[in-house]
Amino acid sequence: xxxxxxxxxxxxxxxxxxxxxxxxxxxxxxxxxxxxxxxxxxxxxxxxxxxxxxxxxxxxxxxxxxxxxxxxxxxxxxxxxxxxxxxxxxxxxxxxxxxxxxxxxxxxxxxxxxxxxxxxxxxxxxxxxxxxxxxxxxxxxxxxxxxxxxxxxxxxxxxxxxxxxxxxxxxxxxxxxxxxxxxxxxxxxxxxxxxxxxxxxxxxxxxxxxxxxxxxxxxxxxxxxxxxxxxxxxxxxxxxxxxxxxxxxxxxxxxxxxxxxxxxxxxxxxxxxxxxxxxxxxxxxxxxxxxxxxxxxxxxxxxxxxxxxxxxxxxxxxxxxxxxxxxxxxxxxxxxxxxxxxxxxxxxxxxxxxxxxxxxxxxxxxxxxxxxxxxxxxxxxxxxxxxxxxxxxxxxxxxxxxxxxxxxxxxxxxxxxxxxxxxxxxxxxxxxxxxxxxxxxxxxxx
Amino acid sequence: xxxxxxxxxxxxxxxxxxxxxxxxxxxxxxxxxxxxxxxxxxxxxxxxxxxxxxxxxxxxxxxxxxxxxxxxxxxxxxxxxxxxxxxxxxxxxxxxxxxxxxxxxxxxxxxxxxxxxxxxxxxxxxxxxxxxxxxxxxxxxxxxxxxxxxxxxxxxxxxxxxxxxxxxxxxxxxxxxxxxxxxxxxxxxxxxxxxxxxxxxxxxxxxxxxxxxxxxxxxxxxxxxxxxxxxx
Ligand SMILES: Nc1ncnc2c1ncn2[C@@H]1O[C@H](COP(=O)(O)OP(=O)(O)OP(=O)(O)O)[C@@H](O)[C@H]1O
Ligand SMILES: [Mg+2]
Numbered sequence: 001x002x003x004x005x006x007x008x009x010x011x012x013x014x015x016x017x018x019x020x021x022x023x024x025x026x027x028x029x030x031x032x033x034x035x036x037x038x039x040x041x042x043x044x045x046x047x048x049x050x051x052x053x054x055x056x057x058x059x060x061x062x063x064x065x066x067x068x069x070x071x072x073x074x075x076x077x078x079x080x081x082x083x084x085x086x087x088x089x090x091x092x093x094x095x096x097x098x099x100x101x102x103x104x105x106x107x108x109x110x111x112x113x114x115x116x117x118x119x120x121x122x123x124x125x126x127x128x129x130x131x132x133x134x135x136x137x138x139x140x141x142x143x144x145x146x147x148x149x150x151x152x153x154x155x156x157x158x159x160x161x162x163x164x165x166x167x168x169x170x171x172x173x174x175x176x177x178x179x180x181x182x183x184x185x186x187x188x189x190x191x192x193x194x195x196x197x198x199x200x201x202x203x204x205x206x207x208x209x210x211x212x213x214x215x216x217x218x219x220x221x222x223x224x225x226x227x228x229x230x231x232x233x234x235x236x237x238x239x240x241x242x243x244x245x246x247x248x249x250x251x252x253x254x255x256x257x258x259x260x261x262x263x264x265x266x267x268x269x270x271x272x273x274x275x276x277x278x279x280x281x282x283x284x285x286x287x288x289x290x291x292x293x294x295x296x297x298x299x300x301x302x303x304x305x306x307x308x309x310x311x312x313x314x315x316x317x318x319x320x321x322x323x324x325x326x327x328x329x330x331x332x333x334x335x336x337x338x339x340x341x342x343x344x345x346x347x348x349x350x351x352x353x354x355x356x357x358x359x360x361x362x363x364x365x366x367x368x369x370x371x372x373x374x375x376x377x378x379x380x381x382x383x384x385x386x387x388x389x390x391x392x393x394x395x396x397x398x399x400x401x402x403x404x405x406x407x408x409x410x411x412x413x414x415x416x417x418x419x420x421x422x423x424x425x426x427x428x429x430x431x432x433x434x435x436x437x438x439x440x441x442x443x444x445x446x
Numbered sequence: 447x448x449x450x451x452x453x454x455x456x457x458x459x460x461x462x463x464x465x466x467x468x469x470x471x472x473x474x475x476x477x478x479x480x481x482x483x484x485x486x487x488x489x490x491x492x493x494x495x496x497x498x499x500x501x502x503x504x505x506x507x508x509x510x511x512x513x514x515x516x517x518x519x520x521x522x523x524x525x526x527x528x529x530x531x532x533x534x535x536x537x538x539x540x541x542x543x544x545x546x547x548x549x550x551x552x553x554x555x556x557x558x559x560x561x562x563x564x565x566x567x568x569x570x571x572x573x574x575x576x577x578x579x580x581x582x583x584x585x586x587x588x589x590x591x592x593x594x595x596x597x598x599x600x601x602x603x604x605x606x607x608x609x610x611x612x613x614x615x616x617x618x619x620x621x622x623x624x625x626x627x628x629x630x631x632x633x634x635x636x637x638x639x640x641x642x643x644x645x646x647x648x649x650x651x652x653x654x655x656x657x658x659x660x661x662x663x664x665x666x667x668x669x670x671x672x673x674x675x676x677x678x
Pocket of ligand 1: 469
């Protein structure tokens with residue numbers, strides 16, 4: 001049975017060789033369709049992989065709470081100081097109120113100017129605890145990172161990020177040097193105890209979470225932040241004064257298990273709403289929800305791509321059908337002879353179906369081979385844009401610049417099966433036409 | 447003697463629009479096994495039509511046709527195809543070889559439609575070579591039809607018709623495209639096959655060729671006008 005199948009395919013191949021160009025064009029049609037499926041899916045997977053990585057970096061078991069400055073109209077009083085956001089009481093209430101909580105990491109952040117000797121850098125000044133480094137995958141490149149003891153001792157020490165170190169100290173070792181941090185119109189001197197490794201900035205995810213550049217940070221103990229700078233931060237900007245009173249900029253809550261995220265976030269939202277009312281001065285971001293949304297989006301994207309690619313396969317199928325119809329007409333006499341020699345209608349159907357399957361199968365295999373060229377092709381295109389069209393390159397979003405297509409195994413299998421399926425479907429009509437021909441008419445055909 | 451085939455009041459009509467062409471109008475005949483029949487008659491008298499029905503390539507509009515004990519009207523396409531394959535060898539005026547196949551491939555083609563479609567074996571190939579040898583083409587196995595003369599092509603067609611060892615050979619003007627000496631060679635082969643015990647039914651226009659057969663049937667306007675043993 002199998003042997004016979006192989007034999008039929010071999011014969012089909014042989015008779016297709018009689019019209020190489022024609023067969024080649026039919027194969028090309030399928031090839032393009034199959035390649036399109038694989039490439040489009042690979043690009044889609046690549047994009048969504050990036051998004052998922054970013055979300056996973058946030059931690060799927062995390063719930064991220066941020067202080068949000070209310071819009072100007074709703075700011076209370078005539079005071080130029082706006083009081084808003086998460087409080088230390090919120091922090092304590094969350095720790096007590098959420099039973100599944102593993103930890104909550106508080107953080108306070110302002111923008112500030114830091115000086116070392118004559119050099120100066122605009123930085124994000126972050127008051128944090130030891131866990132901050134952990135949840136953001138920050139590790140030390142030199143010296144050490146902040147520890148629990150630093151929080152207790154409330155000393156003027158700082159860990160600086162890679163770019164901050166470079167702009168303040170060039171390529172000198174910053175360890176043991178001092179920096180001056182200006183805030184609230186006073187300047188404090190801090191001892192640099194460590195420097196973090198540089199880290200890819202996280203891109204923004206949808207509209208719910210802005211990206212974060214970890215390379216221009218200065219980290220000091222949260223307790224030091226509170227005693228040296230305080231909750232109220234005033235900045236003078238071109239004459240006018242602006243101020244905010246914020247206890248905590250962010251609290252990152254971690255629960256033990258994925259299944260606890262939903263409940264925990266509900267409790268937190270209820271808790272916070274009770275004390276913040278309708279001020280709208282905080283936001284809750286749930287990476288797991290984002291992950292689900294991204295997954296949804298990816299699926300929808302894939303469906304769309306498969307539809308597009310399916311259309312091109314359909315067109316390829318029409319090409320095959322066209323060629324098979326021509327072949328059948330051309331070989332009418334041969335069909336008559338075979339019928340006279342004892343071929344049944346089924347035999348004739350098999351013969352022509354095998355030919356279409358060889359055509360579409362070859363197209364499928366060639367398409368899969370071209371499918372694997374997706375990465376080099378993508379790399380080549382990006383390289384050309386980066387080196388020859390730098391203007392266009394700069395205007396591309398980082399998602400595209402760093403795009404790495406991921407070839408999905410299922411897309412290869414699906415594309416190949418669909419191509420053979422297309423061959424069968426589009427070959428059926430010409431084959432049936434051949435089989436139903438009147439043998440005598442066929443024999444008489446010129 | 448056992449009957450190779452029997453036809454009874456056979457009609458074959460072609461419907462062209464509202465016009466009816468009556469190619470056969472009630473033909474009755476018997477073909478004993480081992481017979482050698484020449485069918486003669488003017489052009490359009492229904493000779494080819496009769497032969498196609500006898501070969502199971504065409505189905506009559508009405509009437510009975512029994513071949514080797516099977517009533518053709520009750521057979522499915524598959525069964526009828528099997529009978530064509532096993533029992534009947536066709537030889538055509540225009541040879542009808544498959545042009546992209548070699549001599550050997552043409553000869554062995556009917557083997558691929560044997561019952562249950564068994565794969566080709568070494569013995570099968572040897573047998574095809576042997577047949578080519580018998581018709582005098584042992585040195586042309588790898589040639590293609592267009593590299594052969596008409597007589598040679600017809601011999602290939604005869605070898606192809608013989609490959610499944612058919613009991614009946616149907617030949618529609620097998621010498622129609624050949625000169626007289628080549629025709630004589632073909633007829634000699636047919637005579638030999640008849641001597642082996644095969645039934646041969648042959649359509650021809652040439653009386654000298656028809657004379658070689660044991661029996662002649664004359665057709666006129668879709669009917670048998672005369673049936674006789676030669677010389678008689
Ligand atoms: N497919 C067909 N459709 C319509 N009419 C047909 C068809 N085949 C044959 N005929 C008609 O049937 C009649 C008999 O044809 P047939 O081919 O049997 O003649 P023949 O005796 O073999 O003639 P020739 O000696 O020229 O080969 C003719 O009138 C022919 O026109
Ligand atoms: Mg005729």
